[in-house]
Amino acid sequence: MNRIPTTIKDPELVAQRRSEIIDVATRLFLERGFHKTSIRDIARACPFNLASLYMYVTSKEDILFLVAQQLIEEKARAMAAVEVLDDNPAESFRTALKSYCRIVHEYRPHIRLLYRELDVLTPERREIVMASLSSVTDVFERIVRKGIEKGVFGRDIEPKLVALNALFLCHLWSLHARALRAVTLNINEFFDMQAKIVLQGMLTRELVAKETVVAAAR
Amino acid sequence: MNRIPTTIKDPELVAQRRSEIIDVATRLFLERGFHKTSIRDIARACPFNLASLYMYVTSKEDILFLVAQQLIEEKARAMAAVEVLDDNPAESFRTALKSYCRIVHEYRPHIRLLYRELDVLTPERREIVMASLSSVTDVFERIVRKGIEKGVFGRDIEPKLVALNALFLCHLWSLHARALRAVTLNINEFFDMQAKIVLQGMLTRELVAKETVVAAAR
Amino acid sequence: MNRIPTTIKDPELVAQRRSEIIDVATRLFLERGFHKTSIRDIARACPFNLASLYMYVTSKEDILFLVAQQLIEEKARAMAAVEVLDDNPAESFRTALKSYCRIVHEYRPHIRLLYRELDVLTPERREIVMASLSSVTDVFERIVRKGIEKGVFGRDIEPKLVALNALFLCHLWSLHARALRAVTLNINEFFDMQAKIVLQGMLTRELVAKETVVAAAR
Amino acid sequence: MNRIPTTIKDPELVAQRRSEIIDVATRLFLERGFHKTSIRDIARACPFNLASLYMYVTSKEDILFLVAQQLIEEKARAMAAVEVLDDNPAESFRTALKSYCRIVHEYRPHIRLLYRELDVLTPERREIVMASLSSVTDVFERIVRKGIEKGVFGRDIEPKLVALNALFLCHLWSLHARALRAVTLNINEFFDMQAKIVLQGMLTRELVAKETVVAAAR
DNA sequence: CATGAATGAGCATTCATTCAT
């Protein structure tokens, strides 16, 4: 189910209350995880009571889905705002990667949460969440295809895999934060290194040399 | 705590019982997840009873840690068996990556389980599990350092980051199985593509061209 | 309490709304039983809202009583319409029995409902419902008394008990529908058999023989 | 399900605990009805706690079924002890009826309870309870058939219906106790009247006269 | 060393009813 049913008539009130629920639940889920957070805990932290909470939500799972939906929407909005230069695939890829790195950085804890609690969702909802990743990988994939067409990226590159790699290497920042702290200090450094590695992995061999110049110029 | 306390004197008995617990718990955790598996479920599938189980373990969390430990040890053993040719960094990296890909493939569900339930563990134990990853990344890191020394890999490559990337891109096979099914058919194909991309991302620019020959020969 | 209090001034409105409540509640109570029907369920099926419902009724029990009252009234009305020939007690009894059998048949589910949920009502209201049965037993009782007077029914017959028996044997059709399905096919057959047995049980011995003729003529 | 599963190994303990549960539950169900009695109420009145209660029972419905089962068994035992003289159908019928009247008298409240709460049981269990009635009606039915064979009861009598009538007229004592109090003082009087009416309703017309003598002799 | 039985604390969810507008 994409839409959560409610008996409340005022849509604005629904939106507001659900937003409060999402805020509280996100915080608590992040602190203690989904299973160790009881509905009572959530209600206690809300400005209304447990029975009222159930007027805006039909189950605990609904709340997790609400949290997931918000993350999805915000990520999609952020990603949609990314402008991609059509004529320069390598540069476009860098831009997209940087943007997604920043989004991941901003939503680090939420992403960890979803990785962890995804299986709580019903299969349909799990599917919705997973499918939302394609809003990101699609961006990467399109750029890679264009790059291959233009002869910038190697013909033997599989666009879907590269897109997933890019996505996943960004998630690294969320999932292995501690391990990365031993390596790089901040996202910018992280991004620079990943961008270099990922891009060089894709460029046609002839272009690798030229790219040196571009990189040096930056 | 690394060691789980017990009042049982005979260490062999402890080892044997715990091994049974691990087997049963691993199976059930994989089937239903940690939270949906009750201690009763585990005891029911053991050749001894619930109260006895508590003689070898002090809490449900202990069991998860036991399961994690076994996975860690098995992965470490498998990784330790990988022979790495010291004189050819690129080839060594390929070998190590392939090995780890295979290990990940073999333990796909276990890795998913750990990613998901890691936060159930106490911080110290979580740390132990995370630290165990270095038994893998260390292998990669050493190869990369050697490669940089020998001038095969770029000087601006951060060995720790590349090692983590390698590790993580292998985990991709475990965590995003469904998404990958749309791209590659089996681990071998997956490995080949990842190896190519990761390696090219690291090689010094001069070597990229030469590598073409090597790759073509394969 | 016989009268249910309300703050609404307009008596016609009260009557109309309550009639709607009764219709809806009767349907739902019959479908799911009293306890499995929530006040929300009832309100949802009414053309007005939950809070409004409480303007015409003060509790869920009120609703059950309203439903009971309507059933009582309808049964009383139906029973009142039965014309009883004063000069032939046996025939009068048959007629009354047949009429009540038909009423029971018509209100089968309602009667089951009341038998089941009677204890939900307050003692006073329970009493009112039970007392309403006398509107039926009184009819039978009067006929029996007249029959005894006329020497048609045995002097040792207790009119009140026979009346209750008659009533209850009709209820059999409502309460043990399944068991009866193994015996008789429809109410008419059911009625014929019960009438014969009940009547013969009452007639003076001398009349039993004569009755044979009457029965044969039918 | 006829047998209620339990994790307790000692069958005697199970029997004892369940017996305690049945006693408590019967009392509470009779006082307040099934729905107004909470599992907590039952546990509170037991010498063990709520969680322990669930070791002997898997649901609240189980408890009602346990109560029903006990009633069934006790009624069956009591009915089985009734000796029926094969050679005298009328007298046999009287004996059986008297016995059942006494059983009904003893279990008056339980019978009311079952009439009321039968629908709480699963269809299978409801069926078991209803089927148990045949242990009683079968006794009556057999006697009636024998009586018809012997020419004591009328050929046009339907044995199954008469058996149900007999059963149900006994239940009258349980279900309409209050109404009956206005008529007869005790069960013995009640039984005498019912026996007379029911029997005369069945006898062949020729026998009705003779029966007068028999009755007078008593 | 093993185990059968017990339990305190907790959980998600529901519902009859009320009140401010």
Place this chain on the structure above:
DNA sequence: GATGAATGAATGCTCATTCAT
């Protein structure tokens, strides 16, 4: 007179853990 929103109090049930034997 109507209604949308709110809520206190319960309810059936589960589970990790302990202890007497």
